[in-house]
Amino acid sequence: MNDAIKGNILTPGGWIHGAVTFGTRVADIQGAAADPKGNADDYILPGFIDLHVHGGAGKDVMEGGDAIHRIAAIHARHGTTSLLATTMTAPPEDIDVALAAIGKAVKERGRNEARVLGAHLEGPYINAGKLGAQPNYARAATLAEVQRLETLAPLRVITVAPEIAGHLGLVRELANEGMRVQIGHTLGSYDDGVAALEHGASGFTHLFNAMSGLHHREPGMVGAALAHAQFAELIPDLLHVHPGAIKTALRAIPRLYCVTDSTAATGMPDGEYMLGRHTVHKCMGGVRLPDGTLAGSTLTLDQALRNLVGLGLDLADASARVSTHAADYLGLEDRGRISPGAWSDFVVLDRELKLKAVYIEGERCDLNDA
Template sequence: MSGAIKGNILTSAGWVRGEIAFSDRIGAIHGASTDPATNGDDYVIPGFIDLHVHGGAGKDVMEGGDAVHAIAAIHAKHGTTSLLATTMTAPPEDIDLALKAIGEACANRRPGCARVLGAHLEGPYINSGKLGAQPNFARAAKLADVQRLATFAPLKLITVAPEIAGHLQLVRELADAGMRVQIGHTLGSYEDGVAALEHGAAGFTHLFNAMSGLHHREPGMVGAALAHAQYAELIPDLLHVHPGAIKVALRAIPHLYCVTDSTAATGMPDGEYMLGRHTVQKCMGGVRLPDGTLAGSTLTMDQALRNLVGLGLDLADASARVSTYAADYLGLQERGRLAPGAWADMVVLDRDLNLKAVYIEGELL
């Protein structure tokens, strides 16, 4: 399997007007530096990387079985070439079931599906006072428990509320073991956030959502992120976070990257869907619990990119925030960039930023 694409190609050195040759990996990029505004060619940019995916196509990660493959397929149609399947706070047997299915999907990518890189363990090590849309099965973490879960699937991200007794030490132990820990679903203070970063936490889960907010005398967890974070994820569906707050985060956090936090309702009509053990309602472009609490989203990464450009980011900057920074955060040097030797994960966009083609490890969807 080999091929070539022509257009305005976004490389790490900037835009090149020319051709990219590839098989499962990129072989070479030929062309000259360009300003895409001077021509009418398509854009060729790195495939999107989504580190927070609960569902899609009517399926939820917590179902286990083949659900992860169906989820990876619907997101691939929207340009996501790799993702982390994300768990919910749930009883231990539910999490075991989900992680076993995630592990199988990691080992066996099916045609037409995004590459499942591993799991984002969003629950259960969170604060029961800041559940957001999570069911109330929160519990304190123990290293042995995390190590057992890691036998089922690669745990690429683990969300932790650092103010829970014992969690700061656990953050250090997990970081020392090479696991990426981020702060989320937390009532912790600014000081708790700073302490967690000092103990090895690397980022923040859906910045602004399900964490203590910023006040000028009590900066909260949001304040810790804005003052100190290099990386944080954010949901740019324009429902979870006001555009003004997104702009604040863009100025404050150098490698702010975007996630969908998508649910089973993604790609589906309005109606009821499952989110872990919760029933949620999709209507008016959002997903909510019966009490009105936002419960994930129906966002796709191609729309996330368009939303960022709509907020004033240039395409290269927006592309980094839906791809490159997430890859860098996980230490993946062969994804999230168009360069010789990297995986041929690419999307082709027309001049209105609509998807024209998606390539995953060289496979044209």
């Protein structure tokens, strides 16, 4: 038997004032095209999709075991209906433990949990000179090693510093295997970025952060992204990236999408938490290493949506940047949109953009569930 919810429904064709009926997938949408400004009803948007999640609820992806289920649950309570569990640069045995747990979670979504789509392998194939908050276990990649890791969990996204010897050719090999290769944690030049894109790289990891910056005579990796990227991820917590830089990226990169880069500190009080093998400190609204380096965030995607609207984006555009563009980046035609046949992943927001309900694959989540 199908359920139904009513309100201002954001569809691929625009706003519909009416009702969406659904089971695990969308059955039908009935109503008429209408500007939501003409009524006071709730907004019904596609569920949020986060492609860069390290933790939440006191748990870190690198712990392995059941940590991923706690993480998926806390993010579901903030409107994230699917996500990529993201690893840290670490010794091989740590990465194996994390990926084994992610692989299991992909097959076993628990009640009130976001769907784990696979892994984002953020390390260890990065530049040791641009670690950011990554522990210093950076090393060069080999195709054989990545293929072995792929047997543990689906590697949907992999971050690579293209200037490392051997990595440019690897970018093409990984892209040919269907992975989304992102440029990140890199000291590479503008030319390195252009070359990586030409070899099949398709995005940039937390744009502006942990990469060579833009200068008018040395455009750097940021310049390559702004000049050539179709997709890139960005952390819109208003701490990692200045609002002016966010607006620059929004104008330059057609399908810029937002991620949280969230840590174990997400949803937790101030204090110490683990981020891979690092101890990080949550205080004053941020997460930092002892030396003050930003170390992920406590952002959730419902707040990211509100931040984008606060910067001047209309709600439909902001919604696409926390949902649809990320789905498109992964090639998922049945997520990130409300249309017949798509997964029934929705968020219901009031007129102040506060979350009222979350549906994941047709199941209404208990937003009070810990």
